[in-house]
Structure formats: C-alpha cells, structure tokens
Amino acid sequence: MANRERNKKILLELAKQPDNNRCADCGAPDPDWASYKLGVFVCLKCSGTHRNLPTVSRIKSIRLDFWDDELVEFMKANGNASAREIYEKDVPAFYYRPQPGDCEVLREQWIRAKYERLEFTTEKNLLQKTYTSGLREGLLWKKGKDNGHFQKRKFVLSLEDFTLKYFNKEDESKGPKAVISIRDLNATFQPQKIGHAHGLQITFLKEGYTRNLFVYHESGQEIVTWFNTIRATRFAYLKTAYPSASDNELLPQITRSYLKEGFMEKTGPSHREPFKRRWFILDALDRKLLYFKTQLDAEELGVVFLGTEKQGFSVSESSAVGARSNKWKYGLAVDTPDRKFLFMCEQEREQREWLEALRKVISTPMQPHHYTSKRSPIAISPCMRANASISCRE
Structure with missing residues (x-):
C-alpha cells in the first residue's frame, strides 16, 4: 500500500528541482499541481486548463491528493525538462509563450497547442504554416470608433506588403477602410478593458499619432492564431528592416505589453x-x-x-x-x-x-x-x- 506522507514528500522535493520549480506552461514559481499523464508540474491557473483536457492530461494536487507509488515513479522518470523536449521541440521564435500574469485565453491556447494539437512536435509542425503562410484573412468583431457597438469586419494580414487591412463590409470592392503598416503595429490582449475574454487591442500610428482598434473573436484559438500571425509578420518585418540584428534583439520588439x-x-x-x-x-x-x-x-x-x-x-x-x-x-x-x-x-x-x-x-x-x-x-x-x-x- 502506498505511503501517503512519503509520496507527498517525494513530490514536494521533485517540485523544488531546478527544472520543475516553475510551472511547465506559464513559468509561475512554486507549482503545486502535476499532470500524472504528462509528467509535468504546473500552477493552479494552468491546472484548470489541464483539467479540461482529460484525453491528454490528468491533474492532481501534490499537497492534497493521494498518489499511488506508480504515479510517483512516473513523475520521477519525467518532469518539466523531459516534457519540453517532446512538446516544445519546435516552437517558432515568434510564438508567444505566456507569462504568469497573462490572460486565460493565452495560457489555454498555449497548453492546447502543446499537448492537444501537438503543434511543436516534429510530427505536427506543419500546423505552424498557419502563422507563416504570408496571408491571413477572416472576420473579427470590431468596436465602432464613435460608439460602443461591435460589428463584424473583414481583416486581411499580408506578409507581401507588411500591412493589416480591414473593410467596413465583407465586399472588398469598395476598398479597405484602413491600411495599417506592420512597422508601427502592436497587439496586446485586453479582455477586461474590452469586456470580452478574447479581447485584443491593436495599436498603430497614423500620420504620427497613436490609434487603437479593439477586436475579438468568439473562438479563443482563432484570436490567438491572429495574435501569433501578427507576431510572425512583425518578426519578418523586423528581420528585413534590421538584417544585422539577432533574434534575441528583435523578439522584445515584436509585441509588448505596456508598463x-x-x-x-x-x-x-x-x-x-x-x-x-x-x-x-x-x-x-x-x-x-x-x-x-x-x-x-x-x-x-x-x-x-x-x-x-x-x-x-x-x-x-x-x-x-x-x-x-x-x-x-x-x-x-x-x-x-x-x-x-x-x-x-x-x-x-x-x-x-x-x-x-x-x-x-x-x-x-x-x-x-x-x-x-x-x-x-x-x-x-x-x-x-x-x-x-x-x-x-x-
């Protein structure tokens, strides 16, 4: 029969190891939950998403729940570093990795991309072409400039000319309402400000002055895909504009949160x-x-x-x-x-x-x-x- 206190002590010691002492998904310190199907230690917030993925992950508290000996041995044999070698083997440089304070949709889609869709494994990395195909178009709900109403508008992101366009109507024959240069564009998730869990704020310069667009999509996967496609396009622009700069120098400039x-x-x-x-x-x-x-x-x-x-x-x-x-x-x-x-x-x-x-x-x-x-x-x-x-x- 498993010794509850002994196994708890082992798990707590494992969670203190350098590779495990931060959440495997958002980097929050001192995780006290673990997926005994994936072998990773995660924080409370990320554990909620894991709990919603029962086919790929199973969650327990390392402090409160009972652990069988074989599950403890599985955690000893795996851990966050081993999981990264599998599930984060091929993460594109531009792809946003959520931080502890980020909104839920970013954490959820990062976790789903890693463990459910397997986007960053060698076998499934073709899914990354979604971000780098050179053209993305679709409908987003956009807040009107002079009122608080959101209406569906067509957006087109082009790598060819480094622009983001949107149209007042789905019919493109009348031309875009705005053509935004990727050079000056920044995108940040602002769910509380916008009043929607998937709210995205797009900031850009027009004639030297700052402008904002507030958009969302009903699908969390869709809005995060837009966000990372914008990042991919921004990264391509920066590499073109600053060819001698290293990736590490360019990455902080792709998108940024405000201080x-x-x-x-x-x-x-x-x-x-x-x-x-x-x-x-x-x-x-x-x-x-x-x-x-x-x-x-x-x-x-x-x-x-x-x-x-x-x-x-x-x-x-x-x-x-x-x-x-x-x-x-x-x-x-x-x-x-x-x-x-x-x-x-x-x-x-x-x-x-x-x-x-x-x-x-x-x-x-x-x-x-x-x-x-x-x-x-x-x-x-x-x-x-x-x-x-x-x-x-x-």
Missing part, C-alpha cells in the same frame, strides 16, 4: 485649468506616456515623450496647489525641459505605482531609434497640427 495603464486626472500647462480624468498608457519601449479620453478611445489626445534624467526629465510627488476641480489627492509631477505636467491619482497605491513606472523609464538610457521617433519632449495633441494650443482636446 502601466490607468486613469489619472490631468490639468493644463498653467496648472490652474480644471482637472480632467484621462486614461494613460505608459509605453516603456517607445518612452511615451499616452493619454486618451477613455480607455476605449480610438485616438490619442496627446503624448509625453520621456527622456532621461541627464536630459532634464524627472518625476516626483506633487500636490494640486492652485489647481481647480481636482477630485483626487495623490499627485505626481513629470518635469521635462519644456513643461511640467501635473497628474492626480485616486489612491496612494496608484500614485506609488505610477512614480515607480515613470522613474524606471526615465532612468533607462535612450536607444538610437528614440532620437528619431520622438515627436517632441512635450505633450502634443492632434489638433495642434492646426494651431499651437496645448489645451486643445485635453
């Missing part, structure tokens, strides 16, 4: 204008603090480029002395060579998080492309093209 997002109140350049609530996005890679009227706005209201401390940029705690209508009390100031920006947070915790995130960007040395991509060290709103008023649309 910090959230609402803050913002006032004008004299700090006496009424405060207005705005949605802010901190893009650390491009060193930009973007702001929008709401979190689902299609167009930016303005952007603050963030240089380094040596160039005269700094961030500090502040107050709203003299300003009007501010409802929030936790302030921070961003100083640039040309202007001081004053923002207010609703909670002290948010103030600390914004201070930490902004200081992280400012303390990071600039890269060569930052000197050519920045528009200005001060905030610029789209209507400033017609006049020089900083207050316009703020």
